[in-house]
Amino acid sequence: MEIVYFAGGCLWGVQAFIKTLPGVDFTEAGRANGTSQTLEGEYDGYAECVKTGFDPTIVTIKELMGYFFEIIDPYSLNKQGQDVGEKYRTGVYSEKTEHLEEARNFLSEREDYDRIAVEILPLTNYIRSAEEHQDRLARCPNDYCHIPEELLNKYK
Numbered sequence: 001m002e003i004v005y006f007a008g009g010c011l012w013g014v015q016a017f018i019k020t021l022p023g024v025d026f027t028e029a030g031r032a033n034g035t036s037q038t039l040e041g042e043y044d045g046y047a048e049c050v051k052t053g054f055d056p057t058i059v060t061i062k063e064l065m066g067y068f069f070e071i072i073d074p075y076s077l078n079k080q081g082q083d084v085g086e087k088y089r090t091g092v093y094s095e096k097t098e099h100l101e102e103a104r105n106f107l108s109e110r111e112d113y114d115r116i117a118v119e120i121l122p123l124t125n126y127i128r129s130a131e132e133h134q135d136r137l138a139r140c141p142n143d144y145c146h147i148p149e150e151l152l153n154k155y156k
Contacts, residue, residue, distance in 0.1 A: 005093040007047035008072040009080025012136040013147035020155040023059030029129040061102035077117040081146020091119040
């Protein structure tokens with residue numbers, strides 16, 4: 001199993017979507033690449049993200065990127081749906097250089113590469129979100145989500 005982190009706006013919908021994908025073994029709501037050691041108070045540069053454990057013999061980073069692009073607006077900087085701010089930026093983070101190279105290759109193959117606002121960076125810091133954020137949409141299906149319901153259910 002390998003791990004990659006996807007930031008795509010509010011993490012509730014991103015987690016609900018990613019956990020339905022083929023080859024994904026687990027997901028965890030969290031925050032990536034901030035500067036503090038705690039989530040108390042301000043976000044301190046963190047992006048809301050979903051830690052994603054996957055089986056690379058079933059799904060590749062390129063395929064995961066394709067799925068990810070179904071649920072984000074890749075041209076929007078620090079905004080997805082009604083969620084606005086740096087913590088809602090889009091990004092892909094990993095501790096493995098190979099993952100980052102595959103993600104960058106996915107972006108570079110697109111004709112609109114120069115317009116894409118998705119950051120691809122090494123993971124520098126990760127903090128697991130509080131329990132109330134884990135699988136939030138499964139427990140509270142009427143909460144706001146920027147991802148259309150038909151996409152949330154597309155791979156179930």
